[in-house]
Amino acid sequence: MPSNVELFLRALGRHFRADQLLVNKQALSLYSFDASPYFGQPAAVFFPESTQEVANFLSMAAKFKVETLPRGAGTNLSGGTVPKRGQVIICLSRMRHILAIDWEREYAVVEPGVTNLELQRAVEAKGYMFAPDPGSMNVATIGGHVAENAGGMRCVKYGVTRDHILGLELVTAEGKIFRLGKLALLDGKYAINSRVNTANLVDLIVGSEGTLGVVTQVMVKLLKKPAAYKTLLCSFNDLRQAGDAVSGVIKAGIVPAAMEIIDQKLTRAIDDFVGLGLPRDTQALLLIELDGWEADLSVQMEHLMQILHANGVTRVDLATDSKEREQIWLARRSVNGALGRIKPYYMVQDVTVPRHKVATMIQKVEEIGKKYGVTIGLLAHAGDGNLHPHLLYSDRERELPQIEAAAEEIFQATVKLEGTLSGEHGIGIEKRPYLNLVFRPAELEFLQAVKDAFDPCRLLNLDKAI
Amino acid sequence: MLNKEQIYHELSRCNKCGTCQVICPTYKATFHEGNVARGRLFLVRKYLEQGDQVLLQAKEVIQSLDQCLLCESCTKVCPSGVRTAEVVLYYRQQLLAAQTAKSKWKEKLYRLAFLNKAFIPFAGKMAYYYKNIGILPDPYQFRTFLSKYIDGQVLKNNPGTGIVLRATGRRKYKISFFVGCAINTFYHRAALASINLLRRWADVTLLDNYCCGAPFLSLGDVDSFKEVAGRNLDLFNREKTDFIVTDCSTCASVLKQYPARLGVSAPVLAQLKDLVEILLLEQEELPRVKDSGGQKFTFHYPCHLVRGQNLKEPTQRLLSNLFGSYYRPHLEDDSCCGGAGTYSILHRQLAQKITAAKLANIQNSGATQVVSSCPACLMQLDAVVKRLSLPLEVKPLAVFLQKALEESK
Numbered sequence: 001m002p003s004n005v006e007l008f009l010r011a012l013g014r015h016f017r018a019d020q021l022l023v024n025k026q027a028l029s030l031y032s033f034d035a036s037p038y039f040g041q042p043a044a045v046f047f048p049e050s051t052q053e054v055a056n057f058l059s060m061a062a063k064f065k066v067e068t069l070p071r072g073a074g075t076n077l078s079g080g081t082v083p084k085r086g087q088v089i090i091c092l093s094r095m096r097h098i099l100a101i102d103w104e105r106e107y108a109v110v111e112p113g114v115t116n117l118e119l120q121r122a123v124e125a126k127g128y129m130f131a132p133d134p135g136s137m138n139v140a141t142i143g144g145h146v147a148e149n150a151g152g153m154r155c156v157k158y159g160v161t162r163d164h165i166l167g168l169e170l171v172t173a174e175g176k177i178f179r180l181g182k183l184a185l186l187d188g189k190y191a192i193n194s195r196v197n198t199a200n201l202v203d204l205i206v207g208s209e210g211t212l213g214v215v216t217q218v219m220v221k222l223l224k225k226p227a228a229y230k231t232l233l234c235s236f237n238d239l240r241q242a243g244d245a246v247s248g249v250i251k252a253g254i255v256p257a258a259m260e261i262i263d264q265k266l267t268r269a270i271d272d273f274v275g276l277g278l279p280r281d282t283q284a285l286l287l288i289e290l291d292g293w294e295a296d297l298s299v300q301m302e303h304l305m306q307i308l309h310a311n312g313v314t315r316v317d318l319a320t321d322s323k324e325r326e327q328i329w330l331a332r333r334s335v336n337g338a339l340g341r342i343k344p345y346y347m348v349q350d351v352t353v354p355r356h357k358v359a360t361m362i363q364k365v366e367e368i369g370k371k372y373g374v375t376i377g378l379l380a381h382a383g384d385g386n387l388h389p390h391l392l393y394s395d396r397e398r399e400l401p402q403i404e405a406a407a408e409e410i411f412q413a414t415v416k417l418e419g420t421l422s423g424e425h426g427i428g429i430e431k432r433p434y435l436n437l438v439f440r441p442a443e444l445e446f447l448q449a450v451k452d453a454f455d456p457c458r459l460l461n462l463d464k465a466i
Numbered sequence: 467m468l469n470k471e472q473i474y475h476e477l478s479r480c481n482k483c484g485t486c487q488v489i490c491p492t493y494k495a496t497f498h499e500g501n502v503a504r505g506r507l508f509l510v511r512k513y514l515e516q517g518d519q520v521l522l523q524a525k526e527v528i529q530s531l532d533q534c535l536l537c538e539s540c541t542k543v544c545p546s547g548v549r550t551a552e553v554v555l556y557y558r559q560q561l562l563a564a565q566t567a568k569s570k571w572k573e574k575l576y577r578l579a580f581l582n583k584a585f586i587p588f589a590g591k592m593a594y595y596y597k598n599i600g601i602l603p604d605p606y607q608f609r610t611f612l613s614k615y616i617d618g619q620v621l622k623n624n625p626g627t628g629i630v631l632r633a634t635g636r637r638k639y640k641i642s643f644f645v646g647c648a649i650n651t652f653y654h655r656a657a658l659a660s661i662n663l664l665r666r667w668a669d670v671t672l673l674d675n676y677c678c679g680a681p682f683l684s685l686g687d688v689d690s691f692k693e694v695a696g697r698n699l700d701l702f703n704r705e706k707t708d709f710i711v712t713d714c715s716t717c718a719s720v721l722k723q724y725p726a727r728l729g730v731s732a733p734v735l736a737q738l739k740d741l742v743e744i745l746l747l748e749q750e751e752l753p754r755v756k757d758s759g760g761q762k763f764t765f766h767y768p769c770h771l772v773r774g775q776n777l778k779e780p781t782q783r784l785l786s787n788l789f790g791s792y793y794r795p796h797l798e799d800d801s802c803c804g805g806a807g808t809y810s811i812l813h814r815q816l817a818q819k820i821t822a823a824k825l826a827n828i829q830n831s832g833a834t835q836v837v838s839s840c841p842a843c844l845m846q847l848d849a850v851v852k853r854l855s856l857p858l859e860v861k862p863l864a865v866f867l868q869k870a871l872e873e874s875k
Binding site for chain 1: 484545548
């Protein structure tokens with residue numbers, strides 16, 4: 001008697017072209033991972049090319065009661081796209097058309113497989129940008145941004161993905177297609193729906209990690225690019241001083257586009273990659289970028305320098321031209337990938353604490369690293385209190401228990417400082433066991449009820465996020 | 467060649483971040499994880515860790531590693547600098563060793579073709595007759611393809627090897643000209659133009675060399691590669707000239723790798739130069755062609771010029787200096803064109819998809835001519851330009867340059 005999955009795959013074979021379906025065991029192993037440390041072999045991978053195909057696929061999956069999960073570029077850091085339960089993957093990498101750009105109303109409508117870089121390239125010539133800029137922005141898809149509510153360096157000033165999504169097209173687990181938020185069709189063209197007065201479902205879907213439905217179109221906000229930038233590399237003798245400088249800057253009413261703390265280990269690793277000549281001897285590097293109008297920036301710079309000096313800055317380097325600025329950001333965005341230069345495996349955390357507690361949290365992380373004998377590389381979007389301690393290790397079997405113990409203690413310390421588990425990477429598989437640290441049982445039950453409302457048969461990306 | 471331990475060191479640096487997707491030409495043509503460095507590294511790692519022979523037999527695995535262009539773009543963007551091409555070469559070596567004698571037709575054919583100086587000119591002649599006679603069937607439109615390149619002429623017979631072609635300008639150097647196989651058979655006009663350029667400063671002698679070994683290398687046939695490289699090195703050591711020059715970027719790059727791949731020291735290779743390097747050395751001597759009337763052109767930087775020899779920036783400067791705003795760079799002008807030697811024949815559809823994407827970028831630059839310095843790139847670009855009937859002309863660097871210099875006289 002063939003299983004449900006087998007029957008489902010047979011049905012798919014009748015409905016879709018052979019090149020839209022992957023069933024070979026070896027080829028499937030290529031979809032058993034993302035950028036996180038987790039693995040799980042999928043039952044099959046399906047490559048849809050339109051919303052209707054996604055809908056047909058999902059309604060068939062619902063009929064055969066087969067579990068599925070959506071995936072984009074697979075750059076996820078918390079395991080949200082790993083098919084731990086042997087699900088069938090809906091890989092949206094072929095849905096990568098930019099469907100419309102409206103320069104007057106400043107929005108774009110894109111398919112989920114469009115990468116952040118592709119979107120930026122499409123709008124930058126007219127002086128626009130899409131604000132979220134996660135480290136993986138060159139390859140990460142907009143669908144993935146929506147699923148994880150991705151952040152990035154610029155979110156101190158511009159906010160996270162949720163703040164830039166106007167509307168969505170969602171296919172539910174049962175294969176029904178809905179347009180949410182401001183995304184509307186008028187005479188066959190995309191338009192802003194200005195009469196939205198229903199519940200704000202867009203904000204609910206953004207960050208739901210593919211557990212509530214599959215997003216097939218995204219209406220994103222476009223912003224005018226700033227006229228000028230000042231990019232500073234500030235050296236400190238101590239990570240905590242850098243942390244204090246960050247809260248000093250915010251208190252003074254300056255809102256930089258980005259404030260990033262990078263520790264010495266990571267600074268050296270990324271400098272090996274880009275060869276920029278970053279200050280390798282500094283204990284803590286604080287990368288600050290101001291953007292806006294040239295005249296405003298020089299005033300802000302004066303105040304900024306005062307604050308930096310008051311917090312013991314030892315050296316400040318200013319990027320001299322746009323090429324150098326780009327190189328600095330390339331270096332910053334390459335941290336995760338460059339960790340391979342230090343140790344082969346890492347677990348990256350995403351804890352977030354109130355901004356004025358960044359320095360305290362840094363101290364805690366250092367103590368926990370020492371206590372468990374774990375090498376920790378520290379990186380922080382310090383401007384919004386989001387810390388990425390990278391727990392590095394070489395031996396998966398021997399060292400993992402220590403790594404997990406240290407990770408748990410970092411979570412607990414975060415909660416004690418009134419922080420939360422995730423700023424932008426999502427809960428995924430990684431942080432799910434720790435949800436009870438931040439949610440009460442009644443709240444968790446409520447989240448499950450929301451899940452049931454969208455996915456009553458419980459088929460979509462189970463055991464993730466909630 | 468890297469050994470197992472070194473390969474493992476490369477593999478262990480990949481932490482699956484996926485950055486390679488941004489540049490890998492095969493990924494951008496298929497959006498499939500099997501066609502990107504991260505996936506290829508994963509498969510080879512699985513093979514090394516599990517020692518599972520299935521990974522040397524499964525069609526999907528072989529195809530994934532077979533379809534790597536070895537363009538090395540991924541290494542450039544990889545934050546951990548993983549040398550995927552070396553890992554792929556290692557796998558191909560293992561694959562070749564595991565294959566039965568019967569399935570080694572490719573290795574045998576390559577040995578016949580590239581270890582034997584007479585074979586390629588002979589094959590060229592046969593192709594010439596095939597093209598002209600037209601009795602035999604033509605399943606792949608080879609005939610139209612060949613008619614562009616094959617005119618029965620072979621460079622080595624043309625000026626002849628061993629004869630000294632005197633300098634036309636003030637003689638500064640003596641140069642031995644390394645004749646690449648593809649140049650010899652398909653682009654002898656380009657080679658003649660290169661030789662004429664070189665004769666502005668040097669006496670030029672044609673070398674009676676062997677294949678540089680690139681085809682063996684990409685097949686994973688290390689023994690044959692070493693054999694042919696050894697023969698070439700012997701030949702070079704006997705040369706008493708100032709420079710050994712080739713106008714094929716692939717040959718130049720592979721020849722420069724001899725010491726690292728053979729594990730020998732070869733001081734003679736310090737004299738080995740890509741034609742571009744000689745042009746750079748003598749760029750003061752070249753007249754400016756800025757003001758001459760002409761159409762906009764763009765330059766396709768072959769993998770073996772950019773990543774093989776690290777010559778992109780100097781070449782860019784040379785072209786801007788000589789041609790000013792007539793030179794138009796295009797988006798991703800150093801990404802692989804999909805030619806990659808026999809790749810364009812063995813993986814025809816994928817290769818053409820990659821080339822079409824490249825040509826779209828070229829057209830967006832506003833150029834009407836594409837210039838390049840690698841015969842495989844030139845053939846592939848030209849074939850797809852014809853196939854899609856695009857309003858573009860594809861020209862070898864030396865031919866383009868010589869014409870521009872003549873016009874600006």
